[in-house]
Amino acid sequence: MAMPFKLMLVEKPKEAVDVTSYFVTEQEATSGAIQLTENTELMMQFTGNDARLYADFLTEHTPLTSQDAIGVYAIARPQPYVIYAYANNRSYPLIAGDYYLQVVAQGVRYYARLTVQPKRMTKQQFARMRETLLTNARELAMTRSSKIVEQEEQAPILLPLLRALSEQPRFEVTKGYGLQPKGQGRMDGKAKRLRRQKPYRHLQPSVQTLPNYDIAENRLLKHWLTQYALTLAPGTIKQAVQRCLQAPWLQGVAQPRASFLPRVFFSAGLYGAIYQALQQTLPQRVVVEQDHFRRTDELYELWGFIKLAQLTEGLGYTKIEEVRTAQKLTYTFMRGSSKIYMVYDELIPRMREQSSVTTPLYTLQNNRPDCRIDLWKANHYAGSLIVDFKYRHRDYIWEDEVLVDSTLPVPATMLQLEAYSRNMRTAVLSTTTPAVALQPVHEVWALYPLKYEGAIQDERNAFMVRLMDLSPCTDTSHISQHLEHIYTKALG
Incomplete structure (x- = not known):
């Protein structure tokens, strides 16, 4: 069956994908899912007559879109829509998972299924990462959003009126x-x-x-019910309206020729009640709150932090305290007189006076690393390890060519990592060595995921920055070795 619209999704540099599998309800849309990859440039071609597209990848930031009570929508037009482009400096509008598209064309609703795959991980790695987060840090891994949906009236007064109309229609x-x-x-x-x-x-x-039966009030009633049925989602009310429209007595009723309302619609009888019910028994738009996972890059940061904590336990340190809320996650480990304090995504103060035992550092810029590991030996500060988790390819974290050619601009990520090692200071007077007081950060790590295990690349560069891969379902022994080296060097 030819659709009154056409929808195509284009991921660069792939070819355009024509969306052809549509269903009348979300529940039926179980096959024919369109496959997309997160963080990939995406354009949409949507053409047709009198058609609107509602989709989760449309936001208030998407150019040339509008919004109604249901949500953000795009109208059919000859020009394409830019959904995601690297140059726009905005986050990808979808997280990895399953979605539904809704197209309303000529009063009919069509649904299609959409699946977004993770870009830097396999499906197995992505599933394992989510399982770990649900077990260890669900509060931080999930976020809540609101969505306006249409729900059918729970006790529709129109239903008994339609039954009465089928039995007692007006006639001359x-x-x-x-x-x-x-x-x-x-x-x-x-x-x-x-x-x-x-x-x-x-x-x-x-x-x-x-x-x-071909009288003015029946002509108007048939017209109203026909239009009303087009606006309804499949359900009890729509079925009742369609059955009423198929009644034999209504088949010979023509279209209305005049716009005036017969007096019977303002009476206390059946037709007056139907007229009032048609204005009241509409689909209700309600706000539904939904819990869903955060973006994959945010999940990777949280998973990486938990993985470092697990590796620390594997090195013989005992976890004595865990603070886990929707805004905070910290671990405290002990072994003898040595204490390791791990902090996830916490601001480092800018003023010396604001530093403390739990936050022994201060700095002016780049003051929110993904992970900070503070080391203490017999109540003496022994320095820190700064870790950032980068959900991207290694080549986009540290670009050696800018070191060779001094005329090239230095990427922001390289400046960030170098600032972690160079700009951190401590106000703690009791340190294990004078070197810690001068340079409190031992190393800066930038960890990134790989889909498959490869040759280990874990050298520390001249800026005290070490790049290493850390991925679900892969070997992490090289991370453990470097953790143990830093712990042993600082704590003995």
């Missing part, structure tokens, strides 16, 4: 003529003329009263 009595046995029925002048024109042996024409 018209005079007609039919054949009846001789001696029965009422005769008038026209009936007598008909009998003379075509005499029958046992029958005679007689006057009959016939119901005429």
Whole structure:
């Protein structure tokens, strides 16, 4: 069946994908999912007549879109829509997972399924990462959003009225003529003329009263119910309206010819009640709050932090405290007189006076690393390890070519990592060595995911920055070795 619209999704540099599998409800849309990859440039071509597209990837930041009570929508037009472009400096509008598109065209709703795949991980790695987060840090891994949805009236007053209409429709009595046995029925002048024109042996024409349903109020009612059915989602009310429209008495009712409302619609009878119900029994738009996972890059940061904590336990340190809320996650480990304090995504103060035992550092810029590991030996500060988790390719974290060619601009990520090692200061007077007081950060790590295990690249560069891969379902022994080296060097 030809659709009154056409929808195509284009991921650069892939070819355009024509969305062809549509269903009348979300529940039926279980196959034919369109496959997209997160963080990939995406354009949309949406053409047709009188069509709107509602989709989760449309936001208030998407150019040339509008918004109504249901949500943000795009109208069909010849020009394409830019959904995500690297140059726009905005986050990808979808997280990895399953979604539904809704197209409203010529009063009919169509649904299609959409699946977004993670870019830097396999499906197995992504699933394992989510499982770990649900077990260890659900409060931080999930976020809540609000969505406006349409729900059918729970106790629709229209249903009994439609049943009554099918049994007791209004009509006008018209005079007609039919054949009846001789001696029965009422005769008038026209009936007598008909009998003379075509005499029958046992029958005679007689006057009959016939119901005429093609009257003004029924014409308007049929028109309203037809239009109302187009706006309804599949459900009890829509089925009842469609059954009413298929009633035999309504088939001969024509379209309304005048716009005036007959007085019967303002009466206390059945037609007045239906008129009022059509204005009241509408789909209700309600706000539904939903919990869903955060973006994949944010999940990777949180998973990486938890993984470092697990590796620390594997090195013989005992976790003595865990603080986990929707805004904070910290771990405290002990082994003998050594204490390790791990902090996730916490601001480092800018003023010396604001530093403390739990936050021994201060700095002016780049003051929110993903992970900070503070080391203490017998109540003496032994320095820190700064870790950032980068959900991107290694080549986009540290670009060696800018070191060779001094005319090239230094990427912001490289400046960030270098600032972690160079700009951090401590106000703690009691340190294990004078070197810690001068340079409190031992190393800066930038960890990134890989889909498959490869040759280990874990050298520390001249800026005290070490790049290493850390991925679900892969070997992490190289991370453990470097953790142990820093712990041993600082804590003995």
